[in-house]
Structure formats: C-alpha cells, structure tokens
Amino acid sequence: MSNDWYSDFVNSSFGKSIAGSVGLPPVPRLRRYEPGQPLLSGPxxxxxxxxxxxxxxxxxxxxxxxxxxxxxxxxxxxxxxxxxxxxxxxxxxxxxxxxxxxxxxxxxxxxxxxxxxxxxxxxxxxxxxxxxxxxxxxxxxxxxxxxxxxxxxxxxxxxxxxxxxxxxxxxxxxxxxxxxxxxxxxxxxxxxxxxxxGTVPGFSGSSQHVDWDKPLAGRTAVVTGASSGIGAAAAATLRRDGATVICVDVPASGDALARTANDIGGSALQLDITADHAADTLLEHARRHGGLDVVVHNAGITRDKLLANQDRDRWNSVIAVNLESQLKINDALLSSDVFHRGGRIVTVSSMAGIAGNRGQTSYGASKAGVIGMVDATAPLLVEKDATINAVAPGFIETDMTKAMPVGTREAGRRLSSMTQGGLPVDVAETIAWFAQGASYAVNGQFLRVDCQNYLGA
Amino acid sequence: MATTSSSASSSRSLPRRAAIVGANRIPFARSNGAYARASNQDMLTAALDGLVARFGMAGEHVGEVVSGAVLKKSSDFNLTREAVLGSRLAAATPTYDVQQACGTSLQTTLLIANKIALGQIEVGIAAGVDTTSDAPIEVNEGLRSVLLAANRAKSTAGILKALSGLRPGQIVPEIPANREPRTGMSMGEHAAQTAAAWQISRRAQDEIAAASHQNLAKAYDRGFFDDLVTPYLGLTKDNNLRADSTVEGLAKLKPVFKPAGYPDTEATMTAANSTPLTDGAATVLLASDEWAAERGLPVLAHFVDAETSAVDYVHGGEGLLMAPAYAVPRMLERNGLTLQDFDFYEFHEAFASTILATFAAWEDPIFCKEKLGRDEPLGSIDRSKLNVVGSSLATGHPFAATGARIVPTLAKLLHEKGSGRGLISICAAGGQGVVAILEA
Amino acid sequence: MAVETLDGPPTLGLLYGRALLTARSGGATLPDRRLDLPGVRIDADAVADYAHVCGFGVGGVVPPTYPHMLAFPLQMRLMTDREFPLPAPGMVHLRNVITQARPPEVGEPLRVAVHADRLAAHPKGAQVDLVTAVVDQDDAEIWGSRSTYFVRGAPAPEGADGADGVPAAPPEPDPHVGRLPHAIWTVPGDIGRRYAAVSGDVNPIHVNGLAAKAFGMPGVIAHGMWTKARALAALAGRHGPAFTVDVVFRAPVRAPSKAYFHTAAVDGGWDAKLVSTKGKDHLLLTLRDA
Missing domain, CATH: 3.40.50.720 (NAD(P)-binding Rossmann-like Domain)
Structure with missing residues (x-):
C-alpha cells in the first residue's frame, strides 16, 4: 500500500487507543507476502x-x-x-x-x-x-x-x-x-x-525451472466457498501466483461470487456441492480450461448446537457439506482424466476438529473427518503424482466466526501467540503453497495456521 | 434463397448457425419491490457482470452487445453502451439499443445470431432489461408545449409570457401506461377481448398459471437455474413465484379485465393468469461454434430460424397479441416442419388466455383456412412439452428481458435432453410477434 | 483517550444550529475523546439515494465514499462541542484519505469510531484532522479515513504546528494525467442541496449563496466529498476492492459550473485531476490498489 503514513497513523493513535482501553499486550505487525519480496529481509x-x-x-x-x-x-x-x-x-x-x-x-x-x-x-x-x-x-x-x-x-x-x-x-x-x-x-x-x-513414499516431481514469483502459472484451480472469507482470499492468492481460478459457491451467494471471480479474472460456478451431480458439473466446467490441477475444498457450514440439543437434520447438513461432498468429489477426481497428473487437493480443516469446541460436535466431527480423509487419500494419489493436504485455520476473521458469541471470539483472538487473529490471506498462503507443483513431496500433511491458538483443549 | 420442403431446417443456406453458449439474468422482481431503487442501467450492468463471471470474460472484448428496454428515459438513449462501460467487459465493446416491446430481447438474440451466422462477429451478447419501478415520467402534453415555447423564447419577457400559459392541471405528470395508443385499451383489455372471442375458459387459464408456478418451483429445486441466474440486491429467486399455486386456489381470485363488446361473456382474466409488472434484466451469450470450442465452452443449442410478424389489431379485427399465430406457420413452412415436430414449446405467457387463444386458432379449420390460407389446421401441441420449467406467469415479465430469459431456458432444456428442437413464441405490444426455432 | 459510546447518530441540522447559535469557548487543545457508534447498519435505500446523487451504480457494492456518511455526523458532533478549538460552520475540507480493506456490506453490523487530531497551523488559519474507523463485528478495520478540515482566519492555537510532536502530513498526492480531459463535468446548481439531502451535511457554504459569501466563498460550492465520490464513480469497476484513495481539495467547485476531469491508469492504480475551465486545480486524486 502506497500510503503507509496513513495506516501507520491509524495503527498508532487509533489502534493503540483500542488496545490500551482493554489492557492488551502490544500487537506485532506481521510482515506479509507481496510479489517480488525477497525471501528474507536480512542475514x-x-x-x-x-x-x-x-x-x-x-x-x-x-x-x-x-x-x-x-x-x-x-x-x-x-x-x-x-x-x-x-x-x-x-x-x-x-x-x-x-x-x-x-x-x-x-x-x-x-x-x-x-x-x-x-x-x-x-x-x-x-x-x-x-x-x-x-x-x-x-x-x-x-x-x-x-x-x-x-x-x-x-x-x-x-x-x-x-x-x-x-x-x-x-x-x-x-x-x-x-x-x-x-x-x-x-x-x-x-x-x-x-x-x-517426503513421508508418503513414491512421490515424484521437480523444483527445477520453477518461476518462484508465479509458482502456479499455467495451472487451473477450483476453490469452493469462494464468495467470501478464506475462499475469496484463496482464490485471489492462487491467481496472484499464476493460476486460473474457478470460483465455486452456492447459488444464493452468486452475486458475491461473481465479484470475486471478476476481481481476479476467474470464472464463477454456482453449485451446491452436496448435489448428486456436483462432481460432474465441476469437472465439466474445468474442461473449459483443459483440465484441473488444484482443488481447494474450502466450503463449510456450521449449524452449532449443544450435543444434548442436536437433531439429525442439522447434523446431516454439516456432515454432508463439510465432509461427504469432499469425499465424493475426490473420488470423481481420482477416476477422471480431467484431474491432471501432478494435481493437488487441499482441504480446509479447523481447530474445532483438532481441539474440539463447545457447541460444535457436528462441525468438529466433520473437520476431524477431513484429516482422516487426507491420511487415507494421500497414498492413493501417489500414482498420479498428486498430493492431498489439509490446512487448519485457528482464529481467522471471517463471516463464519462472526456467528460466534463475543466472549469466545475475543478469547480466540487473544489466545494466539501473536495476540491477534489471523487473516484469511494467511490461510490462503498455506493453501497456495500446498498447491505448488514444487510441493510434490508434501503429502498427507495437515498444518495449523493459528499461531498456536488452542481454543478449547 | 433456395428452400425445399423435403428436408429439415438444416438445408437453409446460411453460412453457419449461431450457438447459444450460456446466459445470465438477475431474478425478476415484482414492481416497486426489491429493485425499486435500481435503474435499467444498474440491472443490465449486474446481469452482464454475472455473465462475465460465469464465462471468465473479465476484460474481454465481445463482437457486439445488443440490448434494449421498453420503458426508457430519454437520457438512457445509449443504455446498453452505458451498461457495458460500467461492466467488467472491455470498454471497447460496441453496442446498440433495440426496442420491440415484449419481443425486444428475442429480436436482439436474432440480430446477434444473424451477424454470427454471416461471419460478421464471432461472439455477441443479446440482452434486455425493464423497470416498471424506476419508469420514466413524462410531463403531460400541455406542460410540454408550454416548456418548449419558453425554451424557444428569446427574451426573459418571452419566457415569462410563455410560462404564463401554464395551468395547474398541466403539472400532473404522465406515468407510462401499458396502453395501446391507437385503441386506448390496455393490453389486458385487448387480451380479454381475444379470450372472449375464442371462448377461453377461466379454468383453462388457471391451469396454465398454476402449472407455470409449479414448474418454475420444481426447476429451481432441481438447480435448473443455478447457471442461468445470479442473485441481485438480496433476491435469489424470482419473487413472483408462488410454489403452492393450485387451480383451486387461483379460482378464488376476482377477474380484473372485462372484455369490451362482450356484455354477456363472463370476465375470466385475473391477476394470477395475467403477468404482473416486473423489473429485471437478462442476457444471452451467443457465439460461433469455433469461438466456443476454442474456449472449451459448451454449445447448448443452435439458433435455427426466426420470424417476426404483425397483425392489424386496430381495424383488421385481429387480436392484439395474435401475431405469433401468423408467424409460426410461415416459419414452419420455410423449415419444412409441422407444429408437432418439437420437443419443447416455450410460449411467453403474457396472459394465459393469449397462448390458449393461439392454440385454439391453430386447431380451428376456419382460422387456418381464412387467415392462414391452409387447407388443414396446424393441429394441437402436446401440452406436456409446454413451458416445462415455468414461464412469464411465474417468473414475471420485465418486458424487454423476457426473450433473453426464454432463449437460454429452451437451449438448456435441449442440451439436457441431448438433442431435439424447440419453438419459441413471444407476442408483443403493437400487434407484433417474434418466434424462433432452436435445435440441439 | 476516553471513549464515549453513542446510542444513535446525532442529528446534523441541530448540530449546525447549535454551532451557529451558541457561544463557543474554543479550547486550545483537541478533546481527548473518541466517539463510538456501535450497531450501525448500512441501509440499502440510503445507499441507492446516495449512489444516484454521486453517479454510482446500484449494485450489491457499497460505494467506497459512502461510509463517510456514517462518520460525518460523529465528526460534526465532535466539532460542534463548545470546547472544540475550531468553529464548524464555514469549515472547508482540504484533504481526505480513504483506505478500504474490503467494501462494507449492506445490513452488516458495524461500529463507527471518530476522533480528532493533528490540530495545526495553516497559512490562512488553522486545520484539524478527523480520523474515522469503520470496524466490523470482528474488530477488523475494514474502512478508515482521515479528513483534514480548514477554518479560514481561525487562530492557530499555541504550539500546534508540525513541530509539536504531531507527525507532519505526508506529501500531497501528485497525480500525473494527460493534457486532454476525459470528461467535462456539468456541476448542477442544486448539487449542494441534493448532496446535503443524502448526506445531512447542511453546511451553509453548500446550500446558501449569501452564507457562502459570508464565509469567504465566491458563491455556493459543491461538497468536496461529492466531487471525490463522483470521481470514484467514474473509476468504478476499474480498481480492486482493497485500496487507498488520497484526495486533496484545492479551489472550491462552484455550483453551477463546468470542470474538466482528467484520468490516467498508472502502475497499481489511477491518477486523476479535476480542473476548472480556467485551469485551476479543484481536486487531485491518487488511487492505489492494496
């Protein structure tokens, strides 16, 4: 941003006044990636x-x-x-x-x-x-x-x-x-x-001839749940790294989805990923671009209820969107030529699936489930030189976290080692790294993007 | 042009056929509702941006964008161009505006398809938009004369003199009405006469209306519109849709249009079997097969032929909305087809009675003999193939946007089926009609 | 800094009335106080009215200058306090910087926070900055702005210049545009009233010719933020959702008048200028995508 004076100023006077009034430790300003930035800023x-x-x-x-x-x-x-x-x-x-x-x-x-x-x-x-x-x-x-x-x-x-x-x-x-x-x-x-x-044997790939400023050049990616939050950030980050991006979200979010797609010169696909035809529709759309290299399973819903008050419909809707849809789409990818050799699948898990979260038995189950899915799918992908990995955002500021009660949200934000919530782009950077061709030896992994925020456990 | 009646439409010697690649529209909204603050330009821009997103065309040039609106402010003379400039399409995309009442965007589709067929452009967007909420308001004729006189005046005194002719009654604005200038009758009143002349029953009309709502609701439920519609201003579906419509329920409504000149005929036309005033915009992406193939885009269907007709509804004794009854037989003949050679019939439901009167005319030997010069009537259509995913009675009918709603709807139905042929019929104000054939 | 949380937005007409009628004590320092208005929700109809006056389209996106509508009543509330060092009536907007992280959404619960700082001398009077943050439900600042206001002839309070530990303002935007205008604006005579109607900013210099002259203006002038909004409307769809747009307001734009609008696409954003038909700069703008 060209006008650093401005943001510095807001940060110093306004930001500090907020922080001071609630007795918080100073919040470090994190160096975040910009294209062309040197790998390290010093020795x-x-x-x-x-x-x-x-x-x-x-x-x-x-x-x-x-x-x-x-x-x-x-x-x-x-x-x-x-x-x-x-x-x-x-x-x-x-x-x-x-x-x-x-x-x-x-x-x-x-x-x-x-x-x-x-x-x-x-x-x-x-x-x-x-x-x-x-x-x-x-x-x-x-x-x-x-x-x-x-x-x-x-x-x-x-x-x-x-x-x-x-x-x-x-x-x-x-x-x-x-x-x-x-x-x-x-x-x-x-x-x-x-x-x-390198823990899943049989991998193959190369880091030669990589344009490290555009590591995804020439690749086509799908991001589900792309209309806002982590999905929109992932779409923008994959685009920044050179990919052509297909942005997917439910039809009801279509206007925001169209804006995401148009902002990054990608295409918008309005699709309910739990529909029977979802995988076919997705692969059909990807044919336009000659096939698919990267699939980011980011779409997720929460229908929070204490387990004591849970009902089957709520439960099933969460499992269907957050877990079953991914399994079905992965099956379709594995058996389709549209999903290219050297493909990458990245799934978004959650701290709720690792540490648990009150009121989130269904969400936590689905998000732990995707880690199991990653474990079991990783060896299956080796013959296609493909990989699958999971990213687990901790407290990331998105529309979904807005649904949390204020106390939980505040605690979540301050518990991290950086005394701040992450941004959607932080998760997106990890996704984009998993998606690189040069990340061929990284398979079956899950990485927390949370600065050690351990909410609930 | 050589035509033979022995082979089907493919024998017509156009250089190539235009492909319907895809479409986007915004949900249609009942007048003075969800889109009350949006202008034609706003809605058309939103519909175009959704289309651009669906096909990843941000910043791309297309050969031409053709659109139009029936209710248009004079400042919107270049409506389509203004919308394109505000959209994500390349700013250097040429446009023009067309207006043919309710036939507008079937006509714009035809214009784009013809240029593609002739090789003049490779890709184009046909569209239409209308608002009845942000309608242009005109000053009445008396005030207009006074203001023009004041404008012509050379001196302040002259201006004052001209303005002194102003009368209080002249300040009342004229809101455009859905009324034919030459007959002074509204479209509904015209349709009521036609319904009476053809003795169209109330129940038959309500059946059409109920089916339209039920079919549209089912189509939404199965995701049919997922790649045809993009939400706008908080609306995700056409808000005129009443999924629970039944013939019995509709039978309870009071008729609104009395057929003039038929004192003994019961009024049959209600708010439910007539289309409501609606706001909305729709777009269709057409291209050559080569253009679509280069981008890996599907061809939903091809644009085969079209016919535009008009009837003398003023003095000629024909119903205002009966022009398609004349256009279709001519187009069928040119293509060597019969009325029964179609897998889908997409008939614009201006009024349920309109399409029923058209069907009745085609089944009537006298009409077919005297008006169409045919020895045999055209016959009946299989009603199970009519408006299978709903039509204007359920979606609503933003006048100029309806053609660009129907074309992709039919194209997608044909694409889903895998092959086949469909017939489109749209009646328009001024006694006109536009009809077309698509094939997949 | 003390935080005063408001129950609802202050009424602007009353604030101007109060400012005109009550005696001011005119303290020498800025109030050490921030006004917070939680629970603000952007209304779709108000956005549409604003869009119509400023030339934006009505779509799903809130115009980037619109949040100023939420902030302005709070700014006025601060500036019309008796102890505020500068008088509000006749105040002129000199500069406005907006940084948007993402567009706010209609209906989304927002908190608007405003405080004053950088009270400084100006060659012809005194100036002050009003800083606004629009914060979403997660305390993320999605939109921020800094408005610099100037009061002609106001005594610069003692010690309040750039040397007073107050950071100097950064260099003004320096747009580079071509010689030919890209648009000729016809500024309507009633634009001040129309903008006042949607913004609530009924500062007399924008709505009444005599009052404007009393405050040293040549006549009724258009709101600076209207010119900024109209300039951004001209660039709508040609920049990303996150950006910083820095504008300085030079010679006031009289209403009615004509003016030349120059734009140039530059690396990472846009430069633009609004220039009078006689060649005087009205507005200098740089927009840089984040």
Missing part, C-alpha cells in the same frame, strides 16, 4: 547439530543462490554490525541426532538465535522423521524437537515464528518449496508447527 544463521546433518547443505545452497548473507556461527557479527545485530532467520539442521545428548547442540545454536531474531524473523528447526527411527534413544531425541519448537514459539516476539520440518530419509533434495514457504512471509501466521516432507 541468516545456519547451524548444524551433528556431523550427520543431511539438509544444511541444501539450505545453504538455496540461501547463497539467492544472495542471502549466511553465517554458521550463531554469534557471528552480521551485516557489518555486531554479534548482537538482528537476523532475519535462524535455521538449524538437527538431523542425525543419535540421542538426547545431541539436543544440547540444538540449544546451543538456538539460544543466541532467540536473542537476535528480528521482527517477523524465522526460526526453523529441521529434523528427522521420528517414526523412521527404531532405537528408543534416537526416536526420543527426534521427537524432543517438537516440544522444543512448540515451547520456543511461545517465547518468540515481534512476529517471529518458530517451526519444525521433518525431512524423511532420502527426501533432503525435495524440500525447496517447503524451505521457501517457512522462511518467507507467506508463513506469517504459521507458528509453533511441525510439517513432514
């Missing part, structure tokens, strides 16, 4: 916990190719400054741990990193997949990293994030899109999370 620290680290060299070559200043020593003076100068990222390759004793090396590297990580900086821990280790000591050490990261995330300030990436044995050359996501501001609201790369 990076890159450490290795063991001599067996497999991934550091891949990280190093990525960063140096991009002209980023990289130091091995976490106390190194950077950018012509001192050993306490701020850094944009601290990355530690913690693969090859032989037991809990090795964790001290991770601590030794991260301690200075946590002191000098800059605003919206990135702390990334890279580890082995625990399940790939048989020895109890090794698996314990690998698993320990998750607790370290989730706790460190609660200590990070000023919009810095701390995340963990597990890289399966042999997948160390398949991590570029994942590194780029977690280091860039596309992951602004992903914090204290873990993601596994």
């Amino acid at each position: 990076a620290l890159l450490g290795t916990a063991t001599a067996d680290g497999r991934v550091a060299k891949v990280v190093r070559s990525l960063l140096t190719d991009l002209g980023i200043e990289v130091h091995d020593d976490p106390n190194a003076p950077v950018g012509g400054g001192s050993s306490s100068s701020k850094v944009a990222a601290g990355i530690v390759d913690a693969t090859g741990l032989s037991g809990p004793m090795d964790l001290a090396e991770v601590q030794a590297f991260l301690t200075p990193v946590m002191r000098r990580i800059g605003p919206s900086g990135r702390v990334l821990v890279i580890g082995d997949v625990p399940a790939e280790a048989a020895a109890p000591a090794v698996r314990a050490a690998r698993r320990a990293l998750e607790g370290l990261v989730r706790s460190a995330a609660k200590e990070a300030r000023y919009g810095a994030t701390v995340n963990l990436v597990h890289v399966a044995d042999g997948a160390e050359n398949d991590v570029e899109s994942t590194l780029r996501f977690f280091l860039s501001s596309r992951s602004a609201f992903v914090h204290g999370q873990r993601l596994d790369v």
Whole structure:
C-alpha cells in the first residue's frame, strides 16, 4: 500500500487507543507476502547439530543462490554490525541426532538465535522423521524437537515464528518449496508447527525451472466457498501466483461470487456441492480450461448446537457439506482424466476438529473427518503424482466466526501467540503453497495456521 | 434463397448457425419491490457482470452487445453502451439499443445470431432489461408545449409570457401506461377481448398459471437455474413465484379485465393468469461454434430460424397479441416442419388466455383456412412439452428481458435432453410477434 | 483517550444550529475523546439515494465514499462541542484519505469510531484532522479515513504546528494525467442541496449563496466529498476492492459550473485531476490498489 503514513497513523493513535482501553499486550505487525519480496529481509544463521546433518547443505545452497548473507556461527557479527545485530532467520539442521545428548547442540545454536531474531524473523528447526527411527534413544531425541519448537514459539516476539520440518530419509533434495514457504512471509501466521516432507513414499516431481514469483502459472484451480472469507482470499492468492481460478459457491451467494471471480479474472460456478451431480458439473466446467490441477475444498457450514440439543437434520447438513461432498468429489477426481497428473487437493480443516469446541460436535466431527480423509487419500494419489493436504485455520476473521458469541471470539483472538487473529490471506498462503507443483513431496500433511491458538483443549 | 420442403431446417443456406453458449439474468422482481431503487442501467450492468463471471470474460472484448428496454428515459438513449462501460467487459465493446416491446430481447438474440451466422462477429451478447419501478415520467402534453415555447423564447419577457400559459392541471405528470395508443385499451383489455372471442375458459387459464408456478418451483429445486441466474440486491429467486399455486386456489381470485363488446361473456382474466409488472434484466451469450470450442465452452443449442410478424389489431379485427399465430406457420413452412415436430414449446405467457387463444386458432379449420390460407389446421401441441420449467406467469415479465430469459431456458432444456428442437413464441405490444426455432 | 459510546447518530441540522447559535469557548487543545457508534447498519435505500446523487451504480457494492456518511455526523458532533478549538460552520475540507480493506456490506453490523487530531497551523488559519474507523463485528478495520478540515482566519492555537510532536502530513498526492480531459463535468446548481439531502451535511457554504459569501466563498460550492465520490464513480469497476484513495481539495467547485476531469491508469492504480475551465486545480486524486 502506497500510503503507509496513513495506516501507520491509524495503527498508532487509533489502534493503540483500542488496545490500551482493554489492557492488551502490544500487537506485532506481521510482515506479509507481496510479489517480488525477497525471501528474507536480512542475514541468516545456519547451524548444524551433528556431523550427520543431511539438509544444511541444501539450505545453504538455496540461501547463497539467492544472495542471502549466511553465517554458521550463531554469534557471528552480521551485516557489518555486531554479534548482537538482528537476523532475519535462524535455521538449524538437527538431523542425525543419535540421542538426547545431541539436543544440547540444538540449544546451543538456538539460544543466541532467540536473542537476535528480528521482527517477523524465522526460526526453523529441521529434523528427522521420528517414526523412521527404531532405537528408543534416537526416536526420543527426534521427537524432543517438537516440544522444543512448540515451547520456543511461545517465547518468540515481534512476529517471529518458530517451526519444525521433518525431512524423511532420502527426501533432503525435495524440500525447496517447503524451505521457501517457512522462511518467507507467506508463513506469517504459521507458528509453533511441525510439517513432514517426503513421508508418503513414491512421490515424484521437480523444483527445477520453477518461476518462484508465479509458482502456479499455467495451472487451473477450483476453490469452493469462494464468495467470501478464506475462499475469496484463496482464490485471489492462487491467481496472484499464476493460476486460473474457478470460483465455486452456492447459488444464493452468486452475486458475491461473481465479484470475486471478476476481481481476479476467474470464472464463477454456482453449485451446491452436496448435489448428486456436483462432481460432474465441476469437472465439466474445468474442461473449459483443459483440465484441473488444484482443488481447494474450502466450503463449510456450521449449524452449532449443544450435543444434548442436536437433531439429525442439522447434523446431516454439516456432515454432508463439510465432509461427504469432499469425499465424493475426490473420488470423481481420482477416476477422471480431467484431474491432471501432478494435481493437488487441499482441504480446509479447523481447530474445532483438532481441539474440539463447545457447541460444535457436528462441525468438529466433520473437520476431524477431513484429516482422516487426507491420511487415507494421500497414498492413493501417489500414482498420479498428486498430493492431498489439509490446512487448519485457528482464529481467522471471517463471516463464519462472526456467528460466534463475543466472549469466545475475543478469547480466540487473544489466545494466539501473536495476540491477534489471523487473516484469511494467511490461510490462503498455506493453501497456495500446498498447491505448488514444487510441493510434490508434501503429502498427507495437515498444518495449523493459528499461531498456536488452542481454543478449547 | 433456395428452400425445399423435403428436408429439415438444416438445408437453409446460411453460412453457419449461431450457438447459444450460456446466459445470465438477475431474478425478476415484482414492481416497486426489491429493485425499486435500481435503474435499467444498474440491472443490465449486474446481469452482464454475472455473465462475465460465469464465462471468465473479465476484460474481454465481445463482437457486439445488443440490448434494449421498453420503458426508457430519454437520457438512457445509449443504455446498453452505458451498461457495458460500467461492466467488467472491455470498454471497447460496441453496442446498440433495440426496442420491440415484449419481443425486444428475442429480436436482439436474432440480430446477434444473424451477424454470427454471416461471419460478421464471432461472439455477441443479446440482452434486455425493464423497470416498471424506476419508469420514466413524462410531463403531460400541455406542460410540454408550454416548456418548449419558453425554451424557444428569446427574451426573459418571452419566457415569462410563455410560462404564463401554464395551468395547474398541466403539472400532473404522465406515468407510462401499458396502453395501446391507437385503441386506448390496455393490453389486458385487448387480451380479454381475444379470450372472449375464442371462448377461453377461466379454468383453462388457471391451469396454465398454476402449472407455470409449479414448474418454475420444481426447476429451481432441481438447480435448473443455478447457471442461468445470479442473485441481485438480496433476491435469489424470482419473487413472483408462488410454489403452492393450485387451480383451486387461483379460482378464488376476482377477474380484473372485462372484455369490451362482450356484455354477456363472463370476465375470466385475473391477476394470477395475467403477468404482473416486473423489473429485471437478462442476457444471452451467443457465439460461433469455433469461438466456443476454442474456449472449451459448451454449445447448448443452435439458433435455427426466426420470424417476426404483425397483425392489424386496430381495424383488421385481429387480436392484439395474435401475431405469433401468423408467424409460426410461415416459419414452419420455410423449415419444412409441422407444429408437432418439437420437443419443447416455450410460449411467453403474457396472459394465459393469449397462448390458449393461439392454440385454439391453430386447431380451428376456419382460422387456418381464412387467415392462414391452409387447407388443414396446424393441429394441437402436446401440452406436456409446454413451458416445462415455468414461464412469464411465474417468473414475471420485465418486458424487454423476457426473450433473453426464454432463449437460454429452451437451449438448456435441449442440451439436457441431448438433442431435439424447440419453438419459441413471444407476442408483443403493437400487434407484433417474434418466434424462433432452436435445435440441439 | 476516553471513549464515549453513542446510542444513535446525532442529528446534523441541530448540530449546525447549535454551532451557529451558541457561544463557543474554543479550547486550545483537541478533546481527548473518541466517539463510538456501535450497531450501525448500512441501509440499502440510503445507499441507492446516495449512489444516484454521486453517479454510482446500484449494485450489491457499497460505494467506497459512502461510509463517510456514517462518520460525518460523529465528526460534526465532535466539532460542534463548545470546547472544540475550531468553529464548524464555514469549515472547508482540504484533504481526505480513504483506505478500504474490503467494501462494507449492506445490513452488516458495524461500529463507527471518530476522533480528532493533528490540530495545526495553516497559512490562512488553522486545520484539524478527523480520523474515522469503520470496524466490523470482528474488530477488523475494514474502512478508515482521515479528513483534514480548514477554518479560514481561525487562530492557530499555541504550539500546534508540525513541530509539536504531531507527525507532519505526508506529501500531497501528485497525480500525473494527460493534457486532454476525459470528461467535462456539468456541476448542477442544486448539487449542494441534493448532496446535503443524502448526506445531512447542511453546511451553509453548500446550500446558501449569501452564507457562502459570508464565509469567504465566491458563491455556493459543491461538497468536496461529492466531487471525490463522483470521481470514484467514474473509476468504478476499474480498481480492486482493497485500496487507498488520497484526495486533496484545492479551489472550491462552484455550483453551477463546468470542470474538466482528467484520468490516467498508472502502475497499481489511477491518477486523476479535476480542473476548472480556467485551469485551476479543484481536486487531485491518487488511487492505489492494496
């Protein structure tokens, strides 16, 4: 936005007056992605916990190719400054741990990193997949990293994030899109999370010849529930990254849907995704564009009732829209040539499906259900070089959260480690990353976009 | 042009047929209701934007957009162009306006289809719009004379002198009425005469009306309009629709139009078997097969032929809305078809009695002999193929938008069926009619 | 800053009356107070009336200048208080910046919050900013604006200039447009009354020639926000739903009059100017998509 004076001004005087009046901690302003933005805004620290680290060299070559200043020593003076100068990222390759004793090396590297990580900086821990280790000591050490990261995330300030990436044995050359996501501001609201790369065997794909400013160029995407909120943001973000977007929503939301589609030069498809013909209609529409590469299952409804007051119709309507429709459409995709080789399915889950939420037994069931769907579908997609992943928004400001009671909403917003709710675009960035061709090794994953907001559990 | 009666319409030697690719309209709203604050331009722009979204055409050029409105302010002389400039279509899209009363947007469809058939354009949008809520109000003739005189005056004194001729009664504005200038009768009064002449029963009319509502409701329920209609100003369906309409219920309504000159005939026409005043806009996307294929777009149906006719309802003793009764036989003959060679009949229900009178005329040997010069009557149609997803009695009838509602409705029905032929008939004020054939 | 929550929108006519008739104490500092009006819902008919006066279409989208209609009564309420340092009648709008994150929706519950700041000296008087936030049910600011008002001849209160810890205003918009106008506006003689009718802004300089002259105007002038609205209506459909539009109002637009409107598509948005037939700038506009 050109007029930063304006937004700064509103933020400082008006925003502060609101915050002050309710006694809230300061709200960091998160760096969010814009096309052309450099991967990191400053130097990076890159450490290795063991001599067996497999991934550091891949990280190093990525960063140096991009002209980023990289130091091995976490106390190194950077950018012509001192050993306490701020850094944009601290990355530690913690693969090859032989037991809990090795964790001290991770601590030794991260301690200075946590002191000098800059605003919206990135702390990334890279580890082995625990399940790939048989020895109890090794698996314990690998698993320990998750607790370290989730706790460190609660200590990070000023919009810095701390995340963990597990890289399966042999997948160390398949991590570029994942590194780029977690280091860039596309992951602004992903914090204290873990993601596994290469854990579903048989994947294939390439990160060569990717235009990283338009990673979805030439691809066609469908977004359901696209008339507003996360769906509209996902449609706009996929378009920004180069995709042609088919925007889907129920006919009753058609006017807002048409605006979303026209704003991004996409097409609008008014469709009740629970209808019997829904999958066929969707595939038929996609034929216009020569087929389909990306499907984003975002449409969802809530019909909240305490379980004690629940009735079958309400229950069924939620399960039908949020879960059954996705299963039916996925079946149709798997058996259709319209869904291209190398396709991507992304489904939107919810914190309610992970932690539960009072009054949301049906919604929570449906959103936990989609995680099961992702688990079981991931191996089925391998033969098409396709992937399926889930994103779980925490407290994201949308029309649907407006239906929440005020107390719950406020609590939700303030519980996150960033003391703020996410924006629809934060979820959209994660969706767009899953949708990239270069994310071929990321399959069967679910990622929370919630800054550790753990509402209800 | 060489025509033979032995083969079907395909023998007519147009270079190619225009394809109906898709459509969009806004829900139709009863007068002075949901769209009371919207102008023709607003509604047409909204309908165009929905079409643009449906086909991903933001920023695209189309060969031509042709539209029109019956009730139009003088400042709307370039209504279609203004709507296109405010829409998401490329600003460099040419347009023109057409007005042929209720036949307007079937005529605009024909105009676009012909240019596509002749290879002059590859793609075009036919549309129509009307508002009875934001209708132009004219000053009455007396005030108009005074104001024009004042405008011509050269001096202040002259202006004052001209204005001094003003009388209080002249200030009352004239709201356009649905009235024929040459007969002084409203369309309903005309239709009532025709209904009486053909002895159309009240019950038959109410059956048409009830079926229209029931069919429209069913079509909405099965999602038929999901890719034909986009909500506007909070309306998601035509708000004239009464899904629970029954013949018994409609029988209770009082007749509103008395047939002049038939003192002994009972009035049969009610608010339910006559179309209400309605606001709305509708658009149709037509293209060459090649244009559609390049974009992977479906061809719902092809525009085969059309005929426009007029009758002398002033002195010639024919009913105001009977022109289609003459147009259809001529078009059938040219295409080597009979009235029974159709899978769907889409007849604009200006009044239930209008289409019943038309059917009666075609079944009547005397009418067919004397008026049409045929030895045999055209015969009957299979009523189960008539207006199967509802028509104007249920949707409402924004005059100029009705053709662009009916064309895609029929095209989609034919596309759903897979193949077949449909007949469209629309009667219009001034004793005119526009009819057309579509094939899939 | 104290927050005063209102039950309903203040009535503008009464506020102007009060401003004209009551003696002012004219405090030297701005009130440290924010007015909050919760539960505001945009009315579809009011939007349609506004759209008709300003040249917007009637569709599902609320015009980007419309939320000013919600904010203005609150601004007036603040400015007509006895202790407000500047008098409201005769106030002239100098600049208005709107940042829209998304268009507000008809019927959606909104909270409108207004406060004053940046009381500053002006070469010919004093100026003050009125800052508005339109906040949705999730406390997300979906629309914000900053209006700078000027009062001719008003003494600039002591110490209230750019040096007083008050951030200086950013550079004024500098639109680059071609020599040829894209439109000639015919500003109707009654536009002040018509805009007053839909906005409630019955500032005498817009509705009464004698009053306008009394406040140093050449005659009745069009509302600045009407000219901004009309300019944005001309750009409707040609920018995204999220953007910042910065406008400075220069020479007042007399009603009736004619003026030349110049536009230019630039990288990331639009530049526009409204210029009098004699070449004086009326309005300078830059619009940048977010």
